[in-house]
Amino acid sequence: MKIALNDVEGGLGRPNTSAWPGIAFQTIVTLLVAFLVIAPLLPLMLQAFIDRPLYAEAPEFSLAAFARLFTNAEFYHALWNTALFAVSTTAIAQFFGISGTLLLARTDIPGRRIASAVFFWPLFVSHLVLAFGWIVGFGPSGFITGIYTRVFGEAPWNLYSMAGLSFAAGTALAPLTYLYCASSVKTMDPSLESAARISGCGPIRTLWSVTIPLLKPAIWSSASLNFMLAIELLSLPLLLGGPAGLKFLITFLYEEGIEANSPDYSLVAACSILLIGIISLLLIWQARSMGDTRRYVTVSGKASRQRMLSLGGWKWPLFMIMVIYLGVTVVCVLGAVLLRASTSMISPYVPVTQLLTFSNFQALIAFPEYIRSIVNTALVALIGGAIGTVLIGATAVVSLRSNWPLRTLLQTVALYPRAVPGLLVGIGVFWAVAWIPGLNIIQNTIWILIFAVLMRHFPTGFGAVTPSLHQISRDLDRSARVSGATWLTTMRRIVAPQLYTPLAACFVLLVVHFVKEYASVVFLFGPGSEMIGTTMLSFWVQGEQGSVAALAVLQIAMVAVLLGIFRLIFKVKLYG
Amino acid sequence: MAEVVISDLVQHYGNVVAIDGVSLRVKDGELVSLLGPSGCGKSTTLAALAGLERPTSGIITVGDVPFFDSARSIYVPPEDRNCGLVFQSYALWPHMTVFDNCAFALRLRKINRSEQKRRIMEALELVEMQAYFDRYPYQLSGGQQQRVALARTLAYEPAILLLDEPLSNLDAKLRERARTWLRQLQKKVGLTTIFVTHDQSEALSMSDRVAILNGGKIVQFDTPQAIYDLPADVFVADFIGSGALVFGQIEATANDLHTVRLPDEQCIAIRLSYSGRVGERILIAVRPEAITLLGAEAQSSTRTLMGRVENPSYLGARYGCDFRFGETTLRIETDLVVRGVCSDSVKAELADIRYAAFPST
Numbered sequence: 001m002k003i004a005l006n007d008v009e010g011g012l013g014r015p016n017t018s019a020w021p022g023i024a025f026q027t028i029v030t031l032l033v034a035f036l037v038i039a040p041l042l043p044l045m046l047q048a049f050i051d052r053p054l055y056a057e058a059p060e061f062s063l064a065a066f067a068r069l070f071t072n073a074e075f076y077h078a079l080w081n082t083a084l085f086a087v088s089t090t091a092i093a094q095f096f097g098i099s100g101t102l103l104l105a106r107t108d109i110p111g112r113r114i115a116s117a118v119f120f121w122p123l124f125v126s127h128l129v130l131a132f133g134w135i136v137g138f139g140p141s142g143f144i145t146g147i148y149t150r151v152f153g154e155a156p157w158n159l160y161s162m163a164g165l166s167f168a169a170g171t172a173l174a175p176l177t178y179l180y181c182a183s184s185v186k187t188m189d190p191s192l193e194s195a196a197r198i199s200g201c202g203p204i205r206t207l208w209s210v211t212i213p214l215l216k217p218a219i220w221s222s223a224s225l226n227f228m229l230a231i232e233l234l235s236l237p238l239l240l241g242g243p244a245g246l247k248f249l250i251t252f253l254y255e256e257g258i259e260a261n262s263p264d265y266s267l268v269a270a271c272s273i274l275l276i277g278i279i280s281l282l283l284i285w286q287a288r289s290m291g292d293t294r295r296y297v298t299v300s301g302k303a304s305r306q307r308m309l310s311l312g313g314w315k316w317p318l319f320m321i322m323v324i325y326l327g328v329t330v331v332c333v334l335g336a337v338l339l340r341a342s343t344s345m346i347s348p349y350v351p352v353t354q355l356l357t358f359s360n361f362q363a364l365i366a367f368p369e370y371i372r373s374i375v376n377t378a379l380v381a382l383i384g385g386a387i388g389t390v391l392i393g394a395t396a397v398v399s400l401r402s403n404w405p406l407r408t409l410l411q412t413v414a415l416y417p418r419a420v421p422g423l424l425v426g427i428g429v430f431w432a433v434a435w436i437p438g439l440n441i442i443q444n445t446i447w448i449l450i451f452a453v454l455m456r457h458f459p460t461g462f463g464a465v466t467p468s469l470h471q472i473s474r475d476l477d478r479s480a481r482v483s484g485a486t487w488l489t490t491m492r493r494i495v496a497p498q499l500y501t502p503l504a505a506c507f508v509l510l511v512v513h514f515v516k517e518y519a520s521v522v523f524l525f526g527p528g529s530e531m532i533g534t535t536m537l538s539f540w541v542q543g544e545q546g547s548v549a550a551l552a553v554l555q556i557a558m559v560a561v562l563l564g565i566f567r568l569i570f571k572v573k574l575y576g
Numbered sequence: 577m578a579e580v581v582i583s584d585l586v587q588h589y590g591n592v593v594a595i596d597g598v599s600l601r602v603k604d605g606e607l608v609s610l611l612g613p614s615g616c617g618k619s620t621t622l623a624a625l626a627g628l629e630r631p632t633s634g635i636i637t638v639g640d641v642p643f644f645d646s647a648r649s650i651y652v653p654p655e656d657r658n659c660g661l662v663f664q665s666y667a668l669w670p671h672m673t674v675f676d677n678c679a680f681a682l683r684l685r686k687i688n689r690s691e692q693k694r695r696i697m698e699a700l701e702l703v704e705m706q707a708y709f710d711r712y713p714y715q716l717s718g719g720q721q722q723r724v725a726l727a728r729t730l731a732y733e734p735a736i737l738l739l740d741e742p743l744s745n746l747d748a749k750l751r752e753r754a755r756t757w758l759r760q761l762q763k764k765v766g767l768t769t770i771f772v773t774h775d776q777s778e779a780l781s782m783s784d785r786v787a788i789l790n791g792g793k794i795v796q797f798d799t800p801q802a803i804y805d806l807p808a809d810v811f812v813a814d815f816i817g818s819g820a821l822v823f824g825q826i827e828a829t830a831n832d833l834h835t836v837r838l839p840d841e842q843c844i845a846i847r848l849s850y851s852g853r854v855g856e857r858i859l860i861a862v863r864p865e866a867i868t869l870l871g872a873e874a875q876s877s878t879r880t881l882m883g884r885v886e887n888p889s890y891l892g893a894r895y896g897c898d899f900r901f902g903e904t905t906l907r908i909e910t911d912l913v914v915r916g917v918c919s920d921s922v923k924a925e926l927a928d929i930r931y932a933a934f935p936s937t
Binding site: 012013014015016017019473475476478479480482483485486489493494497498 | 626627628653654655656657658659660661663664665667669670671680681682684685686687725728729732733738
């Protein structure tokens, strides 16, 4: 509505404005996000409650799938293993992550700069690659196991066991704990520790009774995050647990959904819904019990330098333990991949220098499918990252900086994919594409891959942008509105320019996750829609260890180059 | 330039009532302060005027144009109101230079480039910042940012000017200077201005009229002198100035003059703004400047109090001390060297003025 001001107004009058472009923008963003998130979940929901496949005619409501699930002995076996695996993995990840934080961020342990960088490495590597690394290095026929057996006799470890699997998974997730705790330590007031020391408290006691209690929110949120990640982890349970005969919910779904000749769709859907339900409950419990603690972490302008606690006589023994830990879990595992990629085989009986070869890398360019998987990965990562960044930025401003009536709902929907394991995103997208009329044109193209990886990692990108948006004073928007700018103009001209750096970080984060992605795309893999992750899995099934390793090295190199460019341009590290 | 009329404005946030029926008429070209403790609803009223919050009910009219009218479902969004708002945080857009900050609103109004430049330089000149047009906000001091924020607002000649505690982020000395400067500027430009502050000396020294808010209501709307001399209720008497409220019971009345018995049984005869019945319990507002310490040899009168001097302190030009009788303590300032007179029985005299008084509930 326009009202002419009277002549008393004088001056320049008001600008010509219209609220419609803003409302149209908000509507489109909401519809896009709703489609992205709900389209893959809807077929899963429906399929669980009908008696025949979705594509069949005249489906009838039925709870038979749940009945079949709850009478299936394998399901209980898988449920028990999943619980055991998630608990032990979380415990191991927390133990190493917290110890790492305390040692590297709070004490004068030698070499802590290099060590904390090395500690982070697994974060940038796909869990699939880590699984290969563990098998090539420490598996029953791994080369480190071989060397150990030759020198000391039988190796005391068995990677293909619940303990071996949990250890590998726990150390793979420990960097996340470290990430949460270390950023919490950095914002901590150093005088709290100084006060304890002055009151006569020793360094170890100070860490135990002052530092750790202050880290509690970070410890809890990383623990619940790791627990959920362990439940949905596919690669390690599949590759390490499979040979040991261990079944988990996620591998149960993988086998029933992908490998079975005539899949029981309703059973898969029922089990998926159960899994999504469990993770949703965990997320709700997490939100209730502590709120989102990261929301309150702000950039503090305080320049006070933290004094590192002196370890005294413990310094060198702890240093040795740290070197062994990083040596085994990071250097050996990644080194095994690199070594395997550049040799024709690894054997304790033949010197490595005689086995060096480029043939593994040459094999990658021998077949168009392999080249396509590399090109697709790059395209999915860059195009998906760009689309994702734009949509995430738009979702963030609509849900946090507008009066849009659906803004709270929009935020909930945008964050919901956290509750959906990657494998199930893949199943959901696959079914949605087959089921929703007209959507099948994206089958066997990179667009189906982009759909899946974008849905899966939408919350990750969203979480990277929102803290920065919260830190931008609302007065900036308000003053632009009062000066005569509509909501849309304000977002475009005032808020967006403040978000360049967080949006760039979001883009790189998405690209890194997309390059690493395998769980959500194994289901979508077909001629034309291969990715490095899916090709690695199919090489593995064929026993082509050398090619798997070569692809893994390529994937790591892609991530490393990306992070290097990001650091050069923005002069900041993505993590920490 | 326009008259601002707010009638019966109500703002609820869930169960919380932020504004509870505010009515206000600000004349053309007038500077009115909204003064009150934090949470009294002053900033909410300003946000409702600017259109940043949509009130629950009421009417806002600026120069005959309805900005908000709940009964007729009228709500004009902020961008269509042509108001100017200066924030406590200044809210200069950090990615734009001073010039671009000022140009933003002009570009939205499709003003041509040469006219833009003329207006911006004129506005910057008005706030004495023309030399800084190509700087970025982070290169400016707090005081300079505050001036730019004002220039940015004046450049597009808004219908009314709204100021949300624009001086509270400045240091004490600068704030004094900014008050005079801002008041002169407002008179020169002649903009109807509404000024939100929690600083009473700022409100009293700058405004044509002051509206005092408490608990979401306007408790008094008058000139600074009237508010200081004749507070409308106990809240205003306590909030304005650094005086104290003294309990008493009316013993006798003769015309204006009331004889009041204080809690420690002393009696004084003073003029009161409130004519109570004999025997009624009242509260009397006593400003520090209304009480003078007397030397021991001075003559007593009906307005003389006996008490003790405590907590003397040296203030530079003068001395400060507590004058205590019974359970009542009055903070006073004096030229006497109080360290010498510190004793148990000191005489003090109340000035021969009319005191604001209220029935004690």
